[in-house]
Amino acid sequence: MALSLALAIPVPVSAQVSTPFAAPIKQGYWWYAPQPKATKPEQPDPDALVRPVIPPMAELAGWTPPKIRKLIEQQRDYAATVLTVDAVADFWRLQDFARRKARAFAGVTQIAMLQHPELNSKSANPMVGDARAELTAYKDQVRRSYLRAHAQEFALVMFSRSTCGYCRVQWPIVQRFQDEMGWQVTLMDIDRRPELGQRFGVEVTPTTMLIRRGSQQRMVIAAGVETYPNLAQMAYQAVRLLSGDIRPEQFMTGAGEEDGFFDALANGPVSASDPRAQAREMLGGDLVDLPAGPK
Incomplete structure (x- = not known):
């Protein structure tokens, strides 16, 4: 009878004896699993030496001037680092393309000035000495x-x-x-x-x-x-x-x-403020x- 009563009384957890075959029970506020540290992805080195890709001139002709300028700067830095004949020659090929692009723009500008004399200052500011x-x-x-x-x-x-x-x-x-x-x-x-x-x-x-x-x-x-x-x-x-x-x-x-080429308000307001x-x-x-x- 006494033995049956002893088996019926629950035993506290702290009084339980762990066996070598069972993992210890960890309970309470201070028992937690550490979170793994997040690792940041490696950022590419912005100053790393990379050979620029120069497209064909036909494709380059469709690029905007800021994009062309960026490519020229990249090729300049690359050529100044490796100091090879081919890299330096590629840089000057890009410079030559930019020069011809600017020359073409100047040529079209002269035609535009002749067709639209109101945009040309020579009509209001002659260069000839007597004039x-x-x-x-x-x-x-x-x-x-x-x-x-x-x-x-x-x-x-x-x-x-x-x-x-x-x-x-x-x-x-x-x-x-x-x-x-x-x-x-x-x-x-x-x-x-x-x-x-x-x-x-x-x-x-x-x-x-x-x-x-x-x-x-x-x-x-x-x-x-x-x-x-x-x-x-x-x-x-x-x-x-x-x-x-x-x-x-x-x-x-x-x-x-007044009302001519050098008048800021000849064609209307130029400022958003008063x-x-x-x-x-x-x-x-x-x-x-x-x-x-x-x-």
Whole structure:
């Protein structure tokens, strides 16, 4: 009876005796199977020496220029590494193909320029000496007439210092502008009147500034020594901008070049943003009222 009762009572697992024929039972939080470490696939060496595959010229003719340039660079690096006659010759064959490709593009370009003269600058900028002299005289006449017509509306101020040697070179140039255009010009020494330099934000001398009478509009047209033709051209462009005759995109349009090859807005807008806001900020907030489109 006692033996049967003993067989009926369950024995705890910890009290069970393992036999050499059975694997030990592992239970609990700390018993787990380690995960195998993931191995990264080997990446090819980008600097490894690989001989480029050069296709036939007929196939190469259909490649885009960036793709051809990449092949030439690869062949150059390969040839410079192995230094064999065949590898170097292949590199120069590719260079010769690129040269002939560029030559062909230039040839077709000349035909396109002849068939579409509006895309050719020669119609607006002749290279012949006599024609260029005529063009220069015409531009000078247009610029002079425009600036003389605005002589009572604008003036020039040149900021200088008593120790500035360059100012002594620039001042006669500004005086010549006065003689030829009939403008009033003024010399301001910011050593004697430093408050003027602070008021107008002048740090470099000589600085030549165009000022519109009876308003707060002003614009620097020369910082440092500037030649007379450049000074006259910058004054012409500044007056046209401040007067609302041009937009900021047309600031590099020279005298007599309006609506032509060198006019940025001759064929319509070229910017996604409104440059009038930038001009207002540059020239003094809401002091400038520019037109919405070309003149």
